[in-house]
Amino acid sequence: MIKGIGGTNLWVNLTKGTIEKRPVEEEIVKDYLLGAGYLSRILYDMIPPDTDPLSPDNVLGIATGLLTASMFPQASRHVIAALSPLTGVWGESHAAGFWGAELKFAGYDVIIFTGASKSPVYLNIKDDQVDLLDADEIWGTDVFETDDYLRKKHGRLARTLAIGQAGENLVRFAAIMNDRDRASARSGLGAVMGSKRVKAISVRGTGKIEVADPSNYLKVMDVFHRRMLDNPFTPERARYGTTSLVELMQHIGRLPSYNMKQGVFDGYKKIGGDAINEHYLVKPRADFCCLQRCGRYTMVPKGPYKYTGGSPEFETQTSLGSRCGIDNLEAVLFGHHLANQWGMDTISLGGTISWAMEAWENGVITREETGGLDLGWGNHESMIKLIKMIAFREGIGDVLAEGSWRAAQKFGMGSEEYVMTVKKQEIAGQEPRAQKSMGLAAVTAARGADHLYAFPVLDEVGFDDDIKERFGEEYLPEMADRLSPKYKGLMVAECENFMVMVESVGLCKYGTQIPPEFYYEDIAKALKLHNDIDMTVEQLRQIGERVVNLNRMFNVRLGVRRKDDQLPRRLTDFPAPVGPSKGQIVELNEMLNDYYVERGWDIDTGMPKVETLERLGLLKEVRDLPT
Amino acid sequence: MNEYKFVYGDPEVCTGCMICVSTCSMFYHKVISPTQSRVRVLRVEPGLDFPLFCHNCDDAPCIEACPEQALSRTSKGIILVNNKRCVGHGECVKACPYNAITINPDTGKAIKCIQCGQCVKRCPTNAIWTTTRKGLEQKDPDGRLADLYARHEGILYEKEEFA
DSSP: OOOSSOOEEEEEETTTTEEEEEEOOHHHHHHHOSHHHHHHHHHHHHSOTTOOTTSTTSOEEEEEOTTTTSSSTTOOOEEEEEEOTTTSSEEEEEEOSSHHHHHHHTTEEEEEEESOOSSOEEEEEETTEEEEEEOTTTTTOOHHHHHHHHHHHHOTTOEEEEOOHHHHTTOTTBOEEETTTEEEOGGGHHHHHHHTTEEEEEEEOOOOBOOSOHHHHHHHHHHHHHHHHHSTHHHHHHHHTTTTHHHHHHHHTOOOBTTTTBSOOTTGGGGSHHHHHHHTEEEEEOOTTOSSOOEEEEEEOSSTTOEEEEOOOHHHIIIIIGGGTOOOHHHHHHHHHHHHHHTBOHHHHHHHHHHHHHHHHTTSSOHHHHTTOOOOTTOHHHHHHHHHHHHTTOTTHHHHTTOHHHHHHHHOTTGGGGOOEETTEEOOSOOGGGOHHHHHHHHHOTTSSOSTTTOOGGGTTTOHHHHHHHTOGGGTTGGGOTTOOTTHHHHHHHHHHHHHHHHHHTOOSTTTTSSOOOOHHHHHHHHHHHHOOOOOHHHHHHHHHHHHHHHHHHHHHTTOOGGGSOOOHHHHTSOOOSSTTTTOOOOHHHHHHHHHHHHTBOTTTOOBOHHHHHHTTOHHHHHHSOO | OOOOOEEEEOTTTOOOOOHHHHHHHHHHHSSBOGGGOSOEEEEETTTEEEEEOOOOOSSOHHHHHOTTOOEEEOTTSOEEEOTTTOOOOOHHHHHOTTSOOEEOTTTOSEEOOOOOOHHHHHOTTOOEEEEOHHHHHHHOTTOHHHHHHHHTHHHHHOOOSOO
């Protein structure tokens, strides 16, 4: 029996209004762990390729990892997955917080929602007692109001996960929020939850996690904690969170600006980490068992952009800031706050708004369509207004709520050329012409444009020693050179294997990938200590590889091929016009070839080869390969 | 003024990570469970995280309240629960003005902080420390901490309706 977990899955059939408790499927855990891997397996088998993502046939899964609620550093995470309404392919998103740990304390690891409810409901979990309750009173309220309501009703110690109005209104990049300001943002899973009319999940767990080896537990964890705290990155992380990445990325020309026309932004200091710390930071915040405390609690004390609340992250500073040419930090912070309140992914939100701004500059979108708004670069007042119009689908917001790719299809006039998406999802805050591995990672990620599926940061800021340790000295110096395409296929593939494994045990990418403090052997040790699971490093690596291949097969079944693993031409055909990476393009085809070879995928089609799937035990998937 | 020790925390430094909570339940009960921890962490917006412990009161109403005389103060000034005597009435829980005693659902016995310092040494931000009333006055000369606790008194010590 697996120790250290809740042990039970909740299967909620929303059409029938029934809740079933089933034991965690240990056969699946053996091959996929929990978290992302577990959901990858279950959802592959449950979502046929012809499913409409916003229909009752889609399945929404939420899973904690094997180490969620353990004492391993940053063991706070859960993962949510479904067929994405934004990309039409594999949709997956993750968040930290306390909600996942609370679910474990209530005795559960996974929740699977099938069908759709006729009227709004929320799931209320109080240990053994699990009920679908009427959500009429909170349907139409925002994330914070929903949290207030549920904790008033079910006790202040309840932890909540909820959608805001954006999810209800089926905004294609709606997020699922938890603990008020933590976001499972990407892939538009908030819209899936909204389509099922599930407003929230309130959890209170008073139970316990029984670990495999309690006598050695603190002794071993103490060493992991010490390593995390002694890592030179940790003080910097505590001081700035991710906010100082603005300054760092400007320095290497990787700060997406003006809808990714370029990687430098003149106003970067105004939206950077120092500016936030000087004027708006209240304190650093941590999630469950987090030693790095990169979470922020911030405040704009007065004026039109007044608020108090959680975060921001670098991604929002660039998406609502430099990407839109906006250097008004209060507007960026407030925009972020609104996105949390109404429940939206700030990456796709800023990506879509910046596309609209470029379309405005090019005369594709005019005052007539915007209802009088001026969408010129840097117009922060319009940006704030658009955020509301998108969340509530008002005016042009109704079109933009579909995401930039669909909006460009509607507006046409060449605006498709500057849609900065992969598989219809907006590219995150990594100007890939300044870091080639990020360009490759964005096209290979299963959920569409994404920096986190691989999170190939080892070439970002001089992790040469870690590259040597994880890959071997023979790959230096090229692998560590962010401008070199060489060995990036190998690097991205290996990083993907590791990162999906990390998402399957419920840990954070901070501490495992940046800084690269904990690796396979540490996680293997923790799985033994906490779960009584014996896994070798090689087994864990292969699980990661298996999950990536299964995610790929999910997409292959939906028609995804090499032709879909492409970046916008702006990044591959047009050299970076200014900044430290001036003259650079992303040499995508070369890297992609290397990646497919590394993966054992067909170089022409991008489909896994039969022998690759067989090697990984994905025999059923072999039959799903098109002939 | 006596020199009874207690653990205390700075809600502006505490990040709310709950490592103290997990440490406590693991050290004493071999599980990870906030319900079986003698410290609790309460997040109070805007921006405060309160790590909350036994205050080791001079008058110790918990000792008085126990009909089984299961609680007593040792020569070192620590208030201990005698598990042989405790039958889990919960009178001490009701008597504690700081909501710092609970009944462990597994053992049925009262649990409270005994100032062992296991959590203090593991706090990643040094937000908690063992002190005395005099020591705290010295550390908090302008009353910043005392004021934060006083201002949120109602919320901090309210008994949970769902324990």
